[in-house]
Amino acid sequence: MPKNDRSPHFTSAAPLPKVDVAHTAFLLDFDGTLVDIAPQPDAVHVCAPLRETLAALHAACGGALAVISGRTVHDLESLLALPGLVIAGVHGAERRYADGSFVRLNTDADVLAELERELRAELTQLPGVMLESKGIAFALHYRHTPDAENTVLALADRLAHRYSDHIRLQAGKMVVELKPRGASKGDVVHTLMTERPFMGRTPLFAGDDLTDESAFDAVNALDGWSIKIGNGPSQALWRVHDPAALRTWLAAMVADRRGGA
The missing domain is CATH 3.30.70.1020 (Trehalose-6-phosphate phosphatase related protein; domain 2)
Incomplete structure (x- = not known):
């Protein structure tokens, strides 16, 4: 069954799908998705296994990996320390591309x-x-x-x-x-999917919050994989219990890819 034949209000309780890493664009939220929510923003912890998983995933998908977050690009760069990672910060108001170029919405x-x-x-x-x-x-x-x-x-x-x-x-x-104005994770998804190395791939977005719903809508419209982390209503079509479950799934995906290679 095509992914977007499901009702947009239905979230699957089944295990997350097996995706083709070589043909998927991975677009991931940060807080509450890749890492656990911390009492305050500067208390978040990025463990070494997560860095290793993201680095391996980045290589396996040909660089079609982006983190899309409410945090600033600078903050995410410091926390993740993954050269060549595409980062969209402040809900897409600023972006750093793989070649190091940086763009930001005009503000007063x-x-x-x-x-x-x-x-x-x-x-x-x-x-x-x-x-x-x-x-x-x-x-x-x-x-x-x-x-x-x-x-x-x-x-x-x-x-x-x-x-x-x-x-x-x-x-x-x-x-x-x-x-x-003009900063939207959904807009980031649509923009990235028209650019290399994301274009021509199936988008996958994972997020946990209201700020991620526009990205879920965008991915659903592109017949991609939308994954909600945690409880609550969502337009996402799939769901996992917590960030640890998503990290485990991503790590297993990378391990399977290495085994297949």
């Missing part, structure tokens, strides 16, 4: 500076809520103060309306972000 630095000043002033009244500045986007983390959720969302919504010519609101797991 003065407007973003004013937005950051206003956020910092507002958060003095919200102890426990952490502001993560990404230069061209801002994340409000309330994992340590879940009771502040409604207040944080209301603040973000108000500012998103005020600065609507420049930013959009993006909700996530215990976080809400104000990101540049």
Whole structure:
């Protein structure tokens, strides 16, 4: 049965499919997908076996591997340390390609500076809520103060309306972000799939959060493999329990590839 013949609201409980590495484009979220969610962004841990798996997968698929994340490109480069990896950061607002070239959406630095000043002033009244500045986007983390959720969302919504010519609101797991207009993981998927070495392959995207739903939609439209990590409703067609399960699947795929070779 063709992959996209399933209802977009159905997520398979069956084991993940066996994919042809040589003809698949691997597009992967980071936090909550490749690595476990940490109490705060700078506490995340990338284990050596994951680095080894990604390096082997990168080689096996001819470089058609990209990490698409809300983190900055610089942050992901530091954490993964995999030369030649394509990285889309800040939900696609910035990208680093395999040849080292870097592109970023045009933004108004003065407007973003004013937005950051206003956020910092507002958060003095919200102890426990952490502001993560990404230069061209801002994340409000309330994992340590879940009771502040409604207040944080209301603040973000108000500012998103005020600065609507420049930013959009993006909700996530215990976080809400104000990101540049035009930044979408779904758009990243569509763009990469028109570029080498991704074009002509079947796209596979794995993600865990609301920020990943546009990428699931894009992959489904391309008759690819969409994989949700964890619980909750999703447009993804497949599901695994946690990041450890996805890491195990990727490692087994690489091992099978080596065995076949």
